[in-house]
Amino acid sequence: MNWLSGLLGSILVRRKSKSNESNIIEYPTSWRIVPILGILVFVIILLLPIFLPEFINQDSVFFFIFFFVSIIIVFTYFTVYLFIWKVEVFDSYFLFSRAFRKQQKIAYDNIEMRDMSSGYRFYIDNKHILSISFYQDNYRLLDKAIRSYQKINKIKIKKEITNILKPIQGLWFLPFGSLIIVFIPTIGIYLDEGLSKGFYISLPFI
Structure with missing residues (x-):
């Protein structure tokens, strides 16, 4: 989903990340409004035939309903995803919440950080666990907390080889x-x- 968030941020919602006193990294409010507005627009279109029967050919009403209900379901998924996704940063661990998944508690001890052109990526044993975009509020928070914890506790993470061709994210x-x-x-x-x-x-x- 990070490729999508980056695309939305760069094209539709041009903005700079905000920093505040919170310990939470999350999607900005403006991003959450976009799919909600989409839902409202498509619900209105879906209800138009009730008030304006001539709006659509009656022979196509089932396809019309199926098409717009499908779009509304997709927009609803994105709304839930954007509202639930967050990272709560603490001194020695962080809590990672995502839609339709159990909240994860992840310690800083074995995390490797990689600075990418679109944000930060975090790995444990070369397995990707989390990405944070530069467009998200407080995006630097987790990187700073991990670096500080590992420095205080004299933890050195062995950097894995990164110049290996890997599948492009989002091919699903x-x-x-x-x-x-x-x-x-x-x-x-x-x-x-x-x-x-x-x-x-x-x-x-x-």
């Missing part, structure tokens, strides 16, 4: 997005044209 979205691109038009064709014609029309997209 490609098959998922392709499936949605194929699935939604195909359902609409099935409803309007019938199962047989819809199947053959959808073949070039697969």
